[in-house]
Amino acid sequence: MADSPLVLALAEAAAAGDRGEVPVGAVVVRDGVVLARAGNRVLELRDPTAHAEILALRQAATGLGQSRLDGCDLWVSLEPCPMCAAAIALSHIRRLHFGAYDPKGGGVDHGPRIFDQPTCHHRPEVVGGLAEAECAALLKNFFRDRR
């Protein structure tokens, strides 16, 4: 996993945790080039939509000067929530890679299973459960330390 964009996503997640945010990080890659990387900034920006994935998708799209990210892949440390999963579909992300599964808050393999809906107009390939132990530990330790 050393060269995987997941390492960058995990670093963004850890940095978010250091800022007191729920530790989630996301990276957008196209043709091996990192186009955007972001961590959760909901509290800092006072923005309920400022999840790592949303920030990374916006950064990549504005950077490319286009509202769709065809051919781009997203790497996230945690299973995206329903808002982020739907944003991934709207962005036309080619492939979604994520770390830990999130049975309580996820929207890909749990909850509304956004990409399985007949009304979902774009379905990325999905590879979930990467470095599951490491990604899950990041969150577990964060919430344990705040108790």
Next chain:
Amino acid sequence: MADSPLVLALAEAAAAGDRGEVPVGAVVVRDGVVLARAGNRVLELRDPTAHAEILALRQAATGLGQSRLDGCDLWVSLEPCPMCAAAIALSHIRRLHFGAYDPKGGGVDHGPRIFDQPTCHHRPEVVGGLAEAECAALLKNFFRDRR
């Protein structure tokens, strides 16, 4: 409906259509005061997440300096998509009022029915189908004119 925030949402929707965007508008209100109003700006901002609702929620939250909008109501000209519906839940919006139903793209009464999911942590009150004919006509005319 003259004094309804839906009139403002419709005006934002029409202005979005004039800019070449899918005509959807949204307004955030608390205690009778308009905190934010926005139209769709996906193309202009090169941002796949720049739906009217997301922009209005972000504007209201940053304006209030808090990441949740408890006690605030959202008025939208169209049934929110799954991304926006999930953002509404994350924002703790008290009541959602929307105009036309959207069987193809909606996420409230159609598709993933975000608020009906057991994993949805906040369910706003929902009032849908307001000024249905007028709200639906705005969209129909927009897509007819672009054919």
